[in-house]
Amino acid sequence: MNDEEILEIRYPNVAIFGGGPMGVQLSTMVSSKADRVFLWYGDRKKVERIQKDRSVELLDENVPLPENVTPVYDTDFLTEGHWIIISAVPSRLQENVIDRICSSLSLSENHVILSFTKGLVSSSTRRKTGSVTFSDYVTHVKEKIGKPDIEYAAVAGPNLLTEMIKNQHSFFSVASTGKKASSIVEDLFSGGRNHTKTYEDIRALEVVGVLKNPVAIACGIASGIPECGSNFEGELIRLGFSEILDLLRSMELSTQSAMEFGLADLISTSTSRVSRNRAYGQRFVRKLISGEDEPNLLERLELFFNPKEFIQREMSQSESHVEGAYALSTILDIAQEKDLSLPLFTTLFEILTRKVSPTQIIRFVSKSTSNEIRTISKFAAKRSGLSLASGKEFQSALRRRILRHINSQPGMADRILKQAGLQIKSLEKRYEEAVENKSATDLALLPREIQLWKEADQAYETRNARDLEKIVEFYVSEIADDYRPFFRESLIHLVAPTRFAIGGFKPGGGLPKIGGCVKEVKSLASRYDILYTPTHRSHLDSIEVAFGLRWLGLPVPRYAADKKVMGTPGLARVLKSLGAYMVDRKRNRNLLYLDCLTQYSTMMLEAGIPTLVYPEGTRSRTGGIIPIKTGILSTSVDAFKRTGSEVIVVPIVLSYENVPEDTEFAGSEEHLSFKDFLFKRTEVYMDLCEPIPVSRYIHEDDPTLSISLEITRSWQAHHRILPNQLIAKLIVQEGGEVAIKDLRSLVSEVILSRKGNYLTREVDEIVNRGTKVLKSRGFISVEKDIVKTERAALLEYYGNMVPDPT
Structure with a gap:
């Protein structure tokens, strides 16, 4: 038969069972090669609607139904003629559909059933009939009702539905109980970017098609655990494939087809973003972390007494057909009957039934890939009780920590003290500028700092003493916030209506307009330490973020404020009470000061206090994103290494319609008053970007650099273009x-x-x-x-x- 003859073949009667996305797509594909196509639904009202509208839903889009496709509810149309049946129903319905089809088909005609359904028969059917696969069950039904002229073909992948719809290359692996069924699959689905290949062992093909789905769920779960990346998922796939081969051997099935098509199907299903099974694993772990998936009392009882039924009932209520979860208990039953251990499948079952944490999958992989049994503990959540602590409570501990850090670094104290002369000259010059500019904060603080450096320098020169304690105490006192929760909450409630009124009582007048990954950040903020990293465009940034986060119910962070902003001692006290800690950017070459600042930021994260830093270092004077200064970001990496507790970096993009300081950045010497900041502000947008777990990059050569690149990418993607x-x-x-x-x-x-x-x-x-x-x-x-x-x-x-x- 040549290619032209193949293209000319038309089939008089084709029926698609299953009106889900796969069924709709298959009906569209075969409509050009069939005279009549019937699309069967289990819902009469849905059939009536489709008959009226002549359109069907396909992955959130309505598509027109081909003219020769007729939606139906019953199976009466099967009683006459020769039929090609294509089954794309959920596996839990397959047995019932097979019964209905076989009992309706004409005895005097031969028929072919092509199944895209991935699953195994139920435990009760297996016990009653000895069947394991659906091809087994069709053979049983044929013998029972005396209809020998029914061929059955199982169709596997890799053929992800989303890629089929986009007309991307798809592969149909086929095995059947007769030669006719396989050739029909080739006629119907070959050509263009569709490729078919026939295999002999239908039972092996069916089993592999089922077993790859739980592995995909496991990969989805792993992708939601911060410390697991592509390397981990690759190892998970290897272990899953090994267990697939073990089960095939125990069932005395050939492993050849698994080696040929099964590996490709396994990899695509486990790694693709459009895989339903992988997506289910991702949703599962996300809901578990956020607390959205907490079982009620009855569900907990069912989980305890009958976990298999719980999973299958949960799947039957799901809108998405996640065959991997539904088949899992049946797979484990078969393995138990064969006296075979499937550790990965067992671990996944325990995770889905809430017996163990999703991080148990890490322990499983670790044990499976090492000669030693190692325990990788679950990442600790944030410490409780410290998120509202006053900054002063840290000062004593912080001083000891900084001095301990300096003394533990060989030669560091000497390097600091050898800078004393330069520091004194620089500070004296700054004091002269403060007198000229009438900078109240510098005038109040610089004389004491100069005196302390002179005393330390004299002690070092005369007695070789390395006493930095007083300077450290001075810097810690200057930097540290004096956070008072009641004061900040009261001020927010007082200022918000004022901002709203000045903004003309319009939406966004008192608060920034918020978007982005709000739900994802909320689910993580309740469990992990948070480091907010906004873009820096205005002195208003910290205020906008504070108001926005407070409105969302997210933890409001401590944040860095430039010493220049804290223009007077009185304003400095107010801002510190609101959670600001002072940063003097003119001390960028002062080793001791920089160490104090870094240790302070790290210690806040370690204590579970949400923190905000500006990775760009200073306000962007160009309007665009400027290169990130990685120094301050290293605090998140240091905090993770010291505590073993996850730190979630949350990039934030602030987009201003009007930046109050815009004329300053354009070269004007205009001095802005408090009133200018209130009235020049119009629309402000705050978008939360995708959270970045520090653990994802902790094993890289330069974790801080990798995190900074990810932050920049997130800023670019989420910046609201006004x-x-x-x-x-x-x-x-x-x-x-x-x-x-x-x-x-x-x-x-x-x-x-x-x-x-x-x-x-x-x-x-x-x-x-x-x-x-x-x-x-x-x-x-x-x-x-x-x-x-x-x-x-x-x-x-x-x-x-x-x-x-x-």
Whole structure:
């Protein structure tokens, strides 16, 4: 038979059982090669709706039903003629569907059943009939009702549904009880980007098709555990495949097909983002961590007395057909009957029945891959009772820790004291500047610091004494916050209505508008130490983050505030009461000060106190993302190493429609008052990015660098692109002058050609709102539908806020 003859084959009668996504996709695929296609649903009302609308749902989209496809509810249409039946029902329904099909088919015709369903018969059916696979069960039913002319074919993968819908290359591995069934699969599904291959052992193909799904669930669970990455999942797949081969041998089935098609199917199902079984594992561990999946009393009793029934009932209530979880208890029953140990499948069963933590999978892999039995303990959660502690409670312990750290580093005290002369000169120069600028905080603090350095320098020169205790005490006192929870909560409640009123009682007037991965951060913040890492655009950043997090019910962090911001001792006391700790960026070459600051930040994380740092170091004066300074990020890595407790880094992107300091960054000497910060602020957006577990990178050569790269990537992906920012960028790109109609075309082109977290994708809204904001600030003028630049530096500043494509 040549290729042209194959293409000309048409089948008069094809029935698809199962109106889920796979059934819908298969009905579309075969409709061009069949005269009549019947799509069977188990829901009469659904059939009536589809008959009326002539459209079906396929992965959240409505698609038209081909003209020759008829939705049906009963099986009466099977009583006459020769039929090709394609089964794509959940495995829990397969036995019942086989019974209905076989009892309805004409005795005088031959028929073929092609099954895409992955599963094994139920325990009760196995005991009654001796069947294990669905091909076994079809043979049993045929003998029982006397219908020998039914061939059965099992179809496996790798053929993930999402990729089939996208017309990407898919592979159909087929085995059947007769030659006709396999050839029909080739006729119906070969061609284009679909590839079929026939195997002889149908039972082996069916068993492998079932066993790969639990391994995919295990990989999904592992992907939700911070310390597990691709290496771990690769080892998990290896161990799972080994157990698959063991079970095949115990059932006296060939391992050859598993080696040929089964490994490919296993890898694609276990690693693909569109795998239902893998996604189920990810959801399971996420819900468990967040507490969303806490069983009630009746469920706990069922888990204790009948865990197998609990899993199967849980799956039967699920909208998604996760065959791996449903088949797991049956797999373990068969292994027990064969006196075979399946450690991975057993561990997964215990995890799904809530007997052990998901991290038990780490212990299993560790024991399986080492000659020694090692215990990897579950990551500790955050310490309780310390998140509201006052900063002063840390000062005594912090002083001891810093001195201990200095004394434990050979030569470090000498290096610090050899800097004393330079420090004294630098401080005296700063004091002269403070007198000239009337900087109250420096005038109050610098004389004492100069005196302490002179005393330490004299003691070192005359007696070779390495006494740094007094300077450390001074720095710790200067840096440390004096957090008072009641004061901060009262101030937030007092200031919020004022900000809201100044903002014109509009949404976002008192709070930033919040988006991003809120749910994910909430689920982790209740269990792990949190380090917030926002972009730095304005002195308002810490306030915006504090208000936003407080509104979400997330822990409000301690945060760094520049010494320059704490302009007077009185303001410094207020800000420290709110949880701010003082950072003096002019001491960037002072080894002792930098060590005090680093140890302070690390100790807060170790104590379970949520912390905020600005990885960029200072406010961006260009408007764009500036390279991260990794020094402060090292505190998260140090805290993890010292405590063994997970630290979750949460990147945050702040997007301002108007940055209060924008004219300062554009070269103006304008001094902003408190009033300016209140009234220049308009819309502010705060987007939480994907949480980054420190443990994910802890074994890399430079964990801090890897985390910083991930933070930058997250900032670029989640930055809210506002209309005035995009319009500013396009005007600058066009040389400073552009027609409104051309501007619309440019916006449309950008929206279509590059990804981004746009506030809106409506072209007219972007152009109208963007030009309005820029015009109101005097950055542009619009005459006769021509936009002209008036303040180029400010346009460039806001245009730089649009991240470059990644």
